[in-house]
Amino acid sequence: MSEHNGRGSIQGERTWHADWALLPDGPARDVLFDVDGGRFVAITPGVPAAQAAADGAERLPGVVLPGLANCHSHAFHRALRGRTHHGGGTFWTWREGMYAVANRLDPDSYLQLARATYAEMALAGVTAVGEFHYLHHGQDGTPYDDPNAMGLALVEAAREAGVRLTLLDTCYLAGGLTADGHSELAGPQVRFGDGDVDGWARRVELLTDHTAGGPAHLCVGAAIHSVRGVPRQALARVAEFTRSRPGGPAPLHAHVSEQPAENEAALAAHGLTPTGLLAAEGVLGPQFSAVHATHLTEQDISLLADTHSTACFCPTTERDLADGIGPARALLDAGARLSLGSDQHAVIDLLEEARALEMHERLDTLQRGRFTAEQLLAAATAHDTIGWPDAGRLEVGLRADLVAVLLDTPRTAGSDPAQVLLAATAADVDTVVVDGEVIVREGRHRLEDQRRLGAQLAAAVEPLWRD
Template sequence: MSSTTFHAAYAHLPTGVERDVRLTVDRGRFTAVETGAAAQPGDRELPGVVLPGLANAHSHVFHRALRGRTHVGGGTFWTWREGMYAVAAQLDPTSYLALARAAYAEMALAAITAVGEFHYLHHGPGGARYLDPNEMGHALVEAAADAGIRLTLLDTCYLAGGLGPDGHVPLEGPQLRFGDGDAQTWALRVDDLRDHTDGGPAHVRVGAAIHSVRAVPREALGVVASWARQGGRPLHIHLSEQPAENEACLAAHGLTPTGLLAAEGVLGPDLSAVHATHLTDEDVALLGQHSCWACFCPTTERDLADGIGPAVSLRDAGARLSLGSDQHAVVDLIEEARALEMHERLDTLQRGRFAPEDLLAAATAHESIGWPDAGRLELGARADLVAVRLDSVRTAGSDPAQVLLSATASDVDTVVVDGAVVVEGGQHRLGDVGRLLHDAITPLWKDA
């Protein structure tokens, strides 16, 4: 396989924005990064400004089918939840593959080169096991390979239907598809999944997730965390997304969700706390002390009226920040990054809570989903890059260093993942992604 050299007028390197950058790629890695270098014959010219590939650290891919469908009467959390369960009840491995392929291709168009899939749609209707108990997970692996992005399959332990005054309640209805009975059975199933980190069409890391303290009883929390840590795998959890979760946990355990995780030894630098919206000062300090990740999903958090989390306080306490598109009300990591700052401005009435380079760091936090060798334009890193146009109606006149404050996913021209061109001229290699989405989603609402 011969090497390829890309030339960029501007590129965001670890040292900052540099002019006239040549990036040479061989076998999926950057083998040379030259600054102040004129383009040479044979170089592939990239338009605009080049960024590292973006990392979508939190995805529920089947939620993509809910966009524009949950706002009847203005929309409540319950209308959203009913729609989510209706979609979950219908999907099988074939339709899941079609939906995930299209949604992951939409992510590639939006500059996303790796995704952390918080996967809990495991089994058949009523909880019936497929012949291959990981068939739904394998559909996601195939979908990501087809779409050309790396996948971290965060296989999610989901054991209970909720947490009430008398403790956890059983799974019921569509939730039965999510459960494995107990954490040990979950771990045995996930043991059969394998990483594929180099070579072949699929680039996959297997990680673990605890759905939430509402869905996983206290005695199972450490089982999931231990399984992940024995294999050096990323570990994620929904944490304090809504006040009701905190209230239920306090009533059941006398602890906040973060306090419960601390008591059970779950906190650590491998843990991503997704949402982390409704935290006490003590919760913030605990997450910071353990160098946890806090994964914010601003477009989802505002769509579901969940609130604005303490991003600056978490950063200042020692936590690290990542971003996700979660339910995919919007698939645009540039918008998620910008919203991190804009929500802070609305909440504090102050500008400049995050510098542009801070937003880029959150948007490229591949380490949080198990790809520590990605997210930087530097020698030896995975050859992911994104070219964002500087001549659109949104970006014309923008400082290349501040492009995340003006661009949208529509301004993405080129996306390269592990050295392979996946998007060129704003077009995905699979063709018409809008048609793929339409064909995958429309049948799920045929009776609506």
């Protein structure tokens, strides 16, 4: 039996056997995965490896995890890695370097950079990425002939890299916020804006996703850049737009309280924290993710939890930019959900992001065991927060996403499979399957080996830094 797998090809029956797998009810040995049409049709523990091999099952080494979800990405920030540390600086000086890179990209060069960046994610076990996309127009703010040319470059990049993409098309209307109100977009920022919220919505409506007959690997969501970048009167309209999408409510994300200066500006202008302002305008809810959520008050935590919102932490970015350590444990205890992202890609390693969630809490509280291994895995596989509710668990009926992590490398040898997230890195990922299709095998992407991928990344990044 075969059926269409939703990715533009016919995917028949396939079977994999794993020595270990992290199933929803815990670690299991000798697990047989039967896949048809890109979905799990049977998952059977306790099948001897010799029997599985005799029946034609492909072997998955080490321990198998569900596909990892990178819930917050700015693909073009990958060009900043190893380029922003001279002289120290601050988040705000880092941002100037980011603007300089943004101003040099066009659809062709963005496709080249994003394709290699998404392939790097696939090598790290990422099967779906939430792309917080605001690099919309030409350098002077003039739309391309296709006003979604930059977004469509990302769609094509994800297709070629073999990962699912949630394009969180970002409303970005203002250049900053002070007690006197919002400033206009200026300099490189003019590329980000659509004039007003109606212009943004009209452009987004030109995109289609798998719920509306478009590319099956694409989910179209939305984002509010921040309360600095979107005036108060537009916040509710963006939220309403996402709730009225043809395929049902779409994911809605926003940068929230990444910097103390953002809180100070919101309080000065509105008498509310960023979270309080978003709550007052009806933005929070089950489809909403507060990205970073670093500098929250107790009331902010309650607002996010009471509305069943998600907090998306990006620990390797938050430490790279000296942003601080957010209240992850307090959010989870209050009832909010957690997800993870690699944001500016100082590191692309969702295993490290999950481990850092625990390790940052240890540094902040002087206590160990702040999260269970199961809680860390849930944060690293939160596909539903980026519009893929049928992924993120090794469960019959769900999308057949598999990540095999080796247990015999210098980093993982001797590790308890149940604790692999506390030991492994992206370098230990051996095999990645997305919707039943092998994207990475023996640590090599289907498009190119790792050495070639490095050359591709260098070719995409270096021209962006030439004088």
